[in-house]
Every structure is written in C-alpha cells, then in structure tokens.
Amino acid sequence: MQILIWTVVLVAVCYSISLSLLYFRQRDFIFPIPQTTRTSPEAAGFAQAEEHRLTTADGETIIVWHVPAKLSRPVIIYFHGNGDFLAAQVGRFQKLTADGNGLIAVSYRGYAGSSGLPSEQGLLQDAAAAYAFAKARYDAGQIVPWDFSLGTGVATALAAENAIQKLVLEAPYSSMVDVAAFHFSYVPVRWLLRDQFRSDLRVVRIGAPLLIMHGDRDRTIPVRFGERLFDLALEPKQFVRFPEGGHDDLASYGAIETGLKFIRSGGG
Missing domain, CATH: 1.20.5 (Single alpha-helices involved in coiled-coils or other helix-helix interfaces)
Structure with missing residues (x-):
C-alpha cells in the first residue's frame, strides 16, 4: 500500500x-520565433517591396513589406504562420502580386526586426496598425486579408471589426484552445491558455465573402477545426479541401491559385 x-x-x-x-x-x-533579425526586401530578393516601420497602439515598432497595388487591384494583407518570417515567404509573395495585386506583409512583434514580444493582444494591435496603413492608401473594398495557420486567428479578429473586400483563411483553426487540447489532451488547456484566439466567436461577425482552404492530412491543425469554423461562418463562403494536403504544403496542391481565383471572382 x-x-x-x-x-x-x-x-x-x-x-x-x-x-x-x-x-x-x-x-x-x-510563438516559436524562427528569426529575430531584420532582412530587407532587397536582401531577400524582393526588391519591388517597400519596407515600412509602423508604430502600434502600445508603442511597439513592427516591420511591414508593401507592394503597391496597380490601378484598382486588391491589396492583400498577409499574416504569416507562427514559424514563418517574411524573407522566407518571398516566393509566395511574388505569386500573390504577379497580376498586379498589392501586398502588405506583416512581421509580428518579436519576429524578424519587429520589437516586442508576441501575444494574442499584441498581434491584434499589429494587425490594427497594418489595417490603418492599408486604409490610408486604399479603399476598404480593396483590402483582402490572406492568412496562414496562426495568422488566420489574427485575420479573423481583424475582419470581425473592420470593413474588407474578402477574407482568405489557409489552414485555419476554430480556436487556439481547440488546437492546444488536440495536442495536449491530458492538460486542462481551457483553464490555462492565455492566448485563446477565439475565431469561433469572431467569425459570426464577418459579412465579407470567405474562402477557407484546408488539407485532409493536416496533423498540426486537423481539418475538422477548419470545418467547424466554416460551419459557423456566414454566407457567402467557400470551403476548398485538398485531400493530399498537409499543413505547410497547400501551395503544392494549388492553394495560391485557388485563393487568387477567389479574389478575382465577382461574388463570394
């Protein structure tokens, strides 16, 4: 005994x-920050982008890369995943802007040249600064947040409070609580998690056309969390499933082309 x-x-x-x-x-x-040092657009091979430093409401300085939109083309506000940084996304950015779309790519606080430490509230303030930057240059009807993984929670919060043209969510989650509970099933995460990113509570306030893209083989954010978010979202909305897609490889299965086609389409 x-x-x-x-x-x-x-x-x-x-x-x-x-x-x-x-x-x-x-x-x-x-927030497993992969790189804290700044890389200029030119050094990253993306000389068409302008680098700007924005001051957030709480006094942090974040870096954004801006490619001006041609004529009345949309401008994509891009919020990256938790293990990404801008210089590593140049190939994607080139595809997003090839047909004249504008781009505002955000380096979150603590990431690649931006000051501060990341948190949910902090990233939402970073998003607000990026949106203000966009609104000073474009009509709200041109603004399209396109976001991956962690960034989808940031974009959903932004779109729930601000006017946009469309919203593209790539490998999104219903909430960070759901994802944490999936990976740490033995932990009472709903009581312990500080950064909950409750997209499930925010998506119901978005009236803009929505595209969700998800891979059936995603082991980081299982597709059921993207489906749950889609079920809660208002019309018009589309869900595109990539049967062979995982988490980081949706571009290999046509995600960028699918997103661009959605942006170009007249309706949702």
Whole structure:
C-alpha cells in the first residue's frame, strides 16, 4: 500500500511540474520565433517591396513589406504562420502580386526586426496598425486579408471589426484552445491558455465573402477545426479541401491559385 501511495504522489508531482512548465512556457509553443533579425526586401530578393516601420497602439515598432497595388487591384494583407518570417515567404509573395495585386506583409512583434514580444493582444494591435496603413492608401473594398495557420486567428479578429473586400483563411483553426487540447489532451488547456484566439466567436461577425482552404492530412491543425469554423461562418463562403494536403504544403496542391481565383471572382 505504501508503494502505491508513493507512486500516486510521484505521478501527481510529475504532472504538476509538467503543467507548470506548459503554463509558463506556453508562448514558446505558440510563438516559436524562427528569426529575430531584420532582412530587407532587397536582401531577400524582393526588391519591388517597400519596407515600412509602423508604430502600434502600445508603442511597439513592427516591420511591414508593401507592394503597391496597380490601378484598382486588391491589396492583400498577409499574416504569416507562427514559424514563418517574411524573407522566407518571398516566393509566395511574388505569386500573390504577379497580376498586379498589392501586398502588405506583416512581421509580428518579436519576429524578424519587429520589437516586442508576441501575444494574442499584441498581434491584434499589429494587425490594427497594418489595417490603418492599408486604409490610408486604399479603399476598404480593396483590402483582402490572406492568412496562414496562426495568422488566420489574427485575420479573423481583424475582419470581425473592420470593413474588407474578402477574407482568405489557409489552414485555419476554430480556436487556439481547440488546437492546444488536440495536442495536449491530458492538460486542462481551457483553464490555462492565455492566448485563446477565439475565431469561433469572431467569425459570426464577418459579412465579407470567405474562402477557407484546408488539407485532409493536416496533423498540426486537423481539418475538422477548419470545418467547424466554416460551419459557423456566414454566407457567402467557400470551403476548398485538398485531400493530399498537409499543413505547410497547400501551395503544392494549388492553394495560391485557388485563393487568387477567389479574389478575382465577382461574388463570394
């Protein structure tokens, strides 16, 4: 009996230590910043982009890359994934702007030359600064947030509060709580998670046409979370499923072409 008691105590202590580590290091999991140093557009091979430094409402300085839209073409506000940085996305940016679309690509606080440390509230302030930058140059009817993974939660929050033309969500989640509960099923994440990114509560306030793209083989954000978000969203909306697609490879299955076709289409 004493051995059993000590075993239970040991398990309880180990579990408590694990919970403590997850709680205090949770932002290391959500925001695994791959690069903190600045890379200019020219050095990254994207000389057509202008680099700007924006000041957020709480005083941080974030970097955005801006490619001006031609004539009345849309401007895409791009919010990247948690393990991305702007210089690594140049190939994608070139495809997005090839037919005259504008681009405003955001380097979140703490990422690749931007000051501060990332958090949900912080990233939403970064998004607000990027939207203000866009609105100073374009009509709201030209603005199209296009976002990947972590960035879809940022874009959904932005679109729920501001006028946009359309919204493109690539590998989105219903909430960060759902994703964390999937990966850490033994942890009461709904009580512990500080950055919950509740897209499920925000998407119901978006009236702009919506495109969701997701891969059936996504093991990072399972497709059911994208489906849940889609079910909650208002019309007009489209869901494009890539049967062979995982999480980071949707571009290989036509995601960029699908998104651009959606943007060019007259309706939702």
